Amino acid sequence: MAQPTQALDRTIVVVDVAGFTAPERNPLDRLAVRRGMYEVLRIAFAESDVDFDSCVSEDRGDGALILLPPGTTKSLVADRLPDRIAVALRRYNHTRTPQAQIRLRVSLNSGEVLNDGNGWVGDAVDTAFRILDAQLAKEAFAESDRMIAFISSQRFFADVIAQDPGLLPELYSPIPVSVKTFTGMAYLRLHGELTTPATKPASLAAEAAEDLFLADLNNAVLELIPRKDLATLHRRLTRMEVPRLPVMVARALGPAVALPPLDGVTDAWDAFHLLTDFNAGPDGIPPAVTFLALLAENMEGEPGAVLGNWIADHARALRIGPAIAHQRQNRPPIPERPHLYLVIMIEPISADPTRCTLAFWRQDDPEVWPPALGGVREIGIDEVEYRVDDVILETEGVWSGQSVSASVEFLLPRTLINLPVQRWAKEHGTGQPQPLRYGYRLGIRSLERMRARHWHRAWNVRWDSMVKDPTADRLHYSGCEEFEGHPIDAVLSDDHWVGLVLTKPPSLQPEPGAVPDELTAALRSGLPVVLWHPDAEPETLRELLDWVLAADDGFIKLPDRRKLANSGMAVPFKNSLAHDLVVMWDDPKRVIVLDQPLIPSRQ
Structure with a gap:
């Protein structure tokens, strides 16, 4: 097949398995890790609405270079891919031995690329590989308890991530990079809580099941709310009826987002879980949190009071108390005869x-x-x-x-x-x-x-x-x-x-x-x-x-x-x-x- 002779603008993702050649891994472990890496990537890309088979990918032994299809929305990559990789990794690692478990470094960039017949080249590709090898990123990742290190180029961060509060730019830290001939800045986000499977006593079976359930949640929410509090919230919201459910969900999402199908949403936890897939708006309040605030306002008696106290406590911890107060004062009441x-x-x-x-x-x-x-x-x-x-x-x-x-x-x-x-x-x-x-x-x-x-x-x-x-x-x-x-x-x-x-x-x-x-x-x-x-x-x-x-x-x-x-x-x-x-x-x-x-x- 003839190769393109003109440069193409593409979104670039480079993936590397941390410690791929570590001594504790034998050849069979490394083979399992390679297969697992591609399994995780295919699942994560599919759940991010990107067909992995439509991407251009080059295998790099302990990682891969991936060029997303032309026209892929860059913000979609920064929005969905971190959480979906984390979820896929958690599921994968839970059933593997320590030697076969995976931690990933992932770099994000965009720019013009060209295929010379032997592979994809260009300054944008070089930058993606250089920031992936940033020493400060490697050190911070090694010392952390996270599964993924996301490293964004300065250009990708400024053009995409910094422009949308919903992409959580505050979670990215600037780091200097000096690798080979490249000197510049990158932005690092450590993501995905590392878990190690272990045999749990029978008395902890219920907690283990709940941990597995919570692992499926959008990780942006997991990072905002402590896991023990999410477990408590799950128990409180399960089987709780939501008054005027479609209006409550639409109000939580705001007018700029179309109401998603509510098939299968049977209680307050289902609605909360659904809303964790949506990013915060300009006010910085995740729709899932707005939903809880609405629920507290429209529930009578003890359930409403308990939820209201929960929201107040976490609003202070998340530093969104003033935004929630302003939101509550300015939104219209849910109508009786809409x-x-x-x-x-x-x-x-x-x-x-x-x-x-x-x-x-x-x-x-x-x-x-x-x-x-x-x-x-x-x-x-x-x-x-x-x-x-x-x-x-x-x-x-x-x-x-x-x-x-x-x-x-x-x-x-x-x-x-x-x-x-x-x-x-x-x-x-x-x-x-x-x-x-x-x-x-x-x-x-x-x-x-x-x-x-x-x-x-x-x-x-x-x-x-x-x-x-x-x-x-x-x-x-x-x-x-x-x-x-x-x-x-x-x-x-x-x-x-x-x-x-x-x-x-x-x-x-x-x-x-x-x-x-x-x-x-x-x-x-x-x-x-x-x-x-x-x-x-x-x-x-x-x-x-x-x-x-x-x-x-x-x-x-x-x-x-x-x-x-x-x-x-x-x-x-x-x-x-x-x-x-x-x-x-x-x-x-x-x-x-x-x-x-x-x-x-x-x-």
């Missing part, structure tokens, strides 16, 4: 009118907004209803533990504003699809207004005004004789109006000419509610809206009353009239962050 939102954006692709981009934002914590971008897909315009079905079923899988109501909102550009979303269904795969309007409060939102920040002040003013005075007489009907001869934008400039009823569905483009476009005028004026019907007569539509807005709360109850009308129960109108009503319900307090990169995967 409501969830799924926002789905559909936007045509200008270069190909037969395809569109589908992006979605799923709210997992009812009191946290905005949610993180859930995914982006490029799909055919003719299959959009079925792909929306996929997103909704995926969302329901995450929301399955929540006993709350939900809304599905479609964020649409003007060119797709007349998509018949009120007629769409879900669960097409069953052969008996169910209309979306039965299960959700359905609405559409304007993509143009979401993006036009110069319209947002007026939008917020009208919304706040509607909340204070939601009476139904603030709905303006287009085409009224009373306002003939007045431009629509002049009429809507009156702060009295918060809603507009169009006489017909809006055109896909603003109509040219001197006559102002009604929908554009409503968006510019900040009206949060715009209504229309594809084929209803004006008088019939007025009767329907009089019924929908008849409640004392007027506009505030519009989404709920509209959903009730969709059920067809106790509604004095034909089903088609109620079902096809289009409601643009645009809440400026729930603006989606649209400046994130939208990189779709093709479906």
Whole structure:
């Protein structure tokens, strides 16, 4: 196979077995150690979502040079690999004799490499080997009780580890390196508690089993919390029920992290264990610790008090007491009657009118907004209803533990504003699809207004005004004789109006000419509610809206009353009239962050 003639930027991992040629090891021991090293690396890389077989590796006898696949996220290596190597090593060493047990030195670097036909070369490779041989690292490792010495190059530390508090940069110590012609700095982290298998008395069998169980935990948490305290915590949290589990986990993770599947999470320990796989945010508090604090606040009686004391003690030890206090003071309470939102954006692709981009934002914590971008897909315009079905079923899988109501909102550009979303269904795969309007409060939102920040002040003013005075007489009907001869934008400039009823569905483009476009005028004026019907007569539509807005709360109850009308129960109108009503319900307090990169995967 031809070798690349151009330098490639790669993440570099060099591994060396400490004491490989020690006198107490015979040739069979060394063979077992080599096999064990590769077994540990394959497991650790797989658990870090890196396919070891996709890496380029060169065997070095007592170690290996590994080049990760192009495009591998560098922070992923610094985040997951230390813990997963430690866990794999602990499991491996537990069943081996002392002569066959392994301790590793691992160096991390990145940069350009080149293959000359005999192997991989370059300054970045040389640096990775030089820092691996740093004398201070060897001495510190030999004197420690740790299984792994991670040695990061100065470049890798500055570019990756130091940039993210979740990668625990404070655990890396700077060390000078002078090896052969290389002189510089590196950063050393000693990691992974060394354990030696020994025969334990029968009376200690339970403790031994618990030690093995705790060995599977994320080591970032093991380093933060003493093992004896983790064992106590395990006993206390096992079989403890978590109130409003999905909300608690979402709140612990924060809005930037999507809620993971909660299948198999049956008690508080399972939830804590799950959260140990996530790094701390900018405040330095691991999500697992935030979860315990939330649990303490929402548990009554002795369990809550005991957990609260545990958190207070460990917050001082971990030096995160002020951060936890600030977090507790500023987070909203977990709501008694929460409501969830799924926002789905559909936007045509200008270069190909037969395809569109589908992006979605799923709210997992009812009191946290905005949610993180859930995914982006490029799909055919003719299959959009079925792909929306996929997103909704995926969302329901995450929301399955929540006993709350939900809304599905479609964020649409003007060119797709007349998509018949009120007629769409879900669960097409069953052969008996169910209309979306039965299960959700359905609405559409304007993509143009979401993006036009110069319209947002007026939008917020009208919304706040509607909340204070939601009476139904603030709905303006287009085409009224009373306002003939007045431009629509002049009429809507009156702060009295918060809603507009169009006489017909809006055109896909603003109509040219001197006559102002009604929908554009409503968006510019900040009206949060715009209504229309594809084929209803004006008088019939007025009767329907009089019924929908008849409640004392007027506009505030519009989404709920509209959903009730969709059920067809106790509604004095034909089903088609109620079902096809289009409601643009645009809440400026729930603006989606649209400046994130939208990189779709093709479906």
